[in-house]
Amino acid sequence: MSEIRQPAEVKYAAELSALAARDSGPKPPGWRLSPKAVEHYLIGGEPVDGVPILAKYVGDRSLVQVMIATLASDRALMLVGEPGTAKSWLSEHLSAAISGTSALVVQGTAGTSEEQLKYSWNYALLLAEGPSQRALVPSPILRAMREGKFARLEEITRTSSEVQDALISVLSEKQIVIPELSEIVSAERGFSLIATANTRDRGVNEMSAALKRRFNFVTVPVVQDLEQELKIVTQREKELRSDYQVGLEAPAELSRLLVTLFQELRSGTTKDGKTKLRSTSAVLSTAEAISVLFSSGILAQSFGNNGVTPEDLTRALVGAIAKEGPEDLKVVREYCETVAKARPGPWKALYDASKKHLAD
Amino acid sequence: MLRRAFDQTPPALILVEGPSDATPLIEVLVDPETRPPVAILGYRTDGTPGSSAWPFASYSPEYQALLWAKEHGVPARFIDLTVGQSLARPKAPDDPEVEAPTESPGAIAAQARGLRSFDELWEAYYEAPAHDEASFNAAIMAYAASLREGPELPLSLARDAVMAQAIEAAIDEGHTPEAIAVVAGAAHVVAFLSGTVDFARLREVPSALPSAVTLIPYSFPRLSEQLGYGAGNRAPLLYQKAHDADTNFERAGLEVLLELTDHLRLSGFQASLADTIEAHRLSRMLAQIRGKAAPGLDELREAATATLGRGDPQVVERGLVQATIGKNVGQVAARIGKSSLQEEFWREVQARRLPATDAPERFSLRLGNTLEIESSSFLHRLRLAEVPYAHFLGREGRRGKNEDESPGGYAALARAKETWEAQWTPATDIGLVERVVLGDTLEQVAERCLEVRLAEGGDTGALAELLLDAVVAACPRSAARALSACGVAAANDDDLPSLAKATRALSGLLSFGSTRAQSSLGEAAIGPLLQTLYTRAVLRAPAAARVDEQGAPPIKAALRILHELALAQSELDQDLWLDTGAQIADDWSVNPTCAGLVTGLLYVAQRYDEAAIAERVALRLSLGSEPERAAGFLEGFLEVNALVLVKSKPVVKALDQFLTQLEVGLFKDQLPLLRRAFSQLGKSERRYLLENVLAARRLGDQAPAAKAILVEKDRATLAAVNTELAQALDDLDDLL
């Protein structure tokens, strides 16, 4: 399915070019759009030349403004937050809107090497013709520097401290030295870096002070408001369905039920504040809610149902929650017993379905 | 800005929005000895407390106008409703002026411009830009006109008329209209200029209440709370800095960020100047993106969070509050006469070195010397008079604090040391001025307040608390009266909580009261009353304990009090309680939680030996009794001293049996109740309980292995070690 998933700059090309055509604001060097237009693109708003501008990020406008203002400066941008709060999503859309590409990505892992940060070699060519431009395999960061674009570094906190140290010099000197070619690549204007970091990884505190000083930090919050999260979940799930051309649309009351359940388990109390709940070790993120709703639509379709039923939803929920082990299922079962059972309408149906699919 | 306009076209008379009967105070307002923030305080003099404050910062246009007038020898007056008229306006809850700020026309105007609040709008459009006169006037008029589009406030229209009348009066006196400057809220000015003032509205002005007016010091923290009054005061220190820098907000913002950096360093955060500079840049960039001329409070907060705070707003919040609000307290020139209570307050505060800034400060009083006892009485008098200044935090010589206790009464009775937290706020002076009608000294005021409470009456408990209040506030006459009222009430009181409370109060007075001068009360009067109350309370206890679940908490509290008093107060007949307690513990008609509590108390007091307690707990938890009642008993029982209880082998054995005997369905039904009972256990108590359960199941030989596992909480390993052991844990798993 991955080829269906288009990068933001392709998928939203029409929006981006309409915004660019109408953009009269001053642009920082190397930017395709002015800060105002980038904000418009991310938050959504008035159509431009008849092209509707959809909201990419649903949330606090001022946070997005801080991100944009940071990227227009010398400092790189660090997006920190719980998993599934749209950090990568924001990083992708900011790069697409400002640099015209979101493809210059390095995925951070424990095994990420300094080479992946800077450059490596095509060894066949290297052996055949010695160090040459042809044999050089530039990293996404090196390419971003040459082209004056944004590079993205996902999950920075998972990389080793050696890699993080190497990043300090890249960010402070804004250049990469290639001694084998006696070349120094200096960043073109417009280069910057967007890193994401997961607060569950607990690595943010361990980053060196020197590295932290190269970044401005924006904490991307978990959505607290029910209506707002509901809007995100239904809107994104609808997009997924149309991207992949599968699945059925769930009735509104079911998506509301799902988001309510997620928010209540996340916060550890029911909305009325009366019942304390145990919480799961799996992260019940907005992204996870989107994926559960999407899967339930696919299940409904493959079972040939007329629409998405509480059963489909329960099955999808079990699939998502069982990942971290049986403890979490117990938590959901308890939730159904103590909370869902007593509530009317689809809750009752959820309770019944849970008896079937959540039995031990 | 205003001054520049005056310099260019000097007025011959300046009229300012403000209570017209405060005009004589203008001299004092602009006295060099007066340092804003200060406020005009109007207060009622008819015996009802009531007041209203009109604060001024040195950057307020009104204040600047008055100052200019003084410097140039130009007369100035206030032209709004008198204090008495303002105080007479009905303060109905639906008064549009106290409406939620989000719905105000100002807030709507802000949202229309993509801003979050009226304050942000004010800052962005009127405060920050380096306007020339013409553009400023245009901006402010546009804003004012938009306010006029909202619902019209009747009194506001009447005030238009009052002020317009004052302007006409000035013209009648011979001032040419061009030479009169009016400094008033923009909405009023729009009305004056557009000629829409409706003089018929003068009839709607309420008739004045008897009142007087004075000046009091004000403070930046209070100014920042004055939302809705005047404009944009949420960051007074920032505006002050901008004012001092000739309305250069960028410069003021940088100062704030530098102060914040220092603050962070002092509190142990790494804060580099590079971050500060980046914050400054970022704040300006944000202002630019938002179409503001200079960064305001929001831009500073967001920029500081992203840089110095590393994404965490909490990190920078305190420092920002310090740097944008501060704790400055103003000063009023000495020549304004203070009221007798203000005199007394400030004299005492200075002589006793008590806190005098608008920031909370903690201190302790040692009640070993007369001086500090007097300080304590002073603070308690203020507390009784409800003058907001000091909070009583606690005393020494007692284990914990009971939640049900109010700050007064028994809780205030200290033997050795008491702790306070005090903070001067304008409300302190306002409170003092308002209380003048109740007396000339704090003692008189405190006595008046006590008399009022005495006249309201109440049960024995309430009267005894009142007695203690009178004692700690050193009001001997009220104390004597409260004591006799207490005796009268006791004779007819059957309410256990009230009697227990009164018993405790008098017992406290007997043991701790010696630190206070008590001669006028006489211990001879206290002792016998204490005996009467105690006996009455204990005899009432068994009947009172036959109460339903809802009524149980106050009864439990009372039973605990009686138990503690019986054990601690040598004057009391201990056995009377212990025998009655045993009777309650074995009575199946009393509330099970109460029975559990008393059983636990008697066990901890070693009234029961191991065999006796095992028998009682087993009986209460046996299958014969309803599970609900059993769980209730457990709850009360574990409330006492869980650690002692879960360490007792027989108790644990009975508990374990109870839990394993419950059949699954019943167990699930009881889950919430049981959870509640066990929720009182702390971490180490739970561990003990588990360990002892293991021991009770004679899995003791495996205890070391189990213990290691319990600590690690690794259930899989545990299951591998022994299925029986795993079963034992699983039974308790849901609970613990």
Ligand SMILES: Nc1ncnc2c1ncn2[C@@H]1O[C@H](COP(=O)(O)OP(=O)(O)O)[C@@H](O)[C@H]1O
């Ligand atoms: N506030 C939000 N606005 C729009 N989409 C959101 C929001 N929060 C979550 N999402 C959606 O959830 C998913 C978040 O996934 P991702 O960006 O990978 O999260 P993260 O990188 O923070 O772990 C995206 O598909 C995104 O569209």
Ligand SMILES: [Mg+2]
């Ligand atoms: Mg991510």
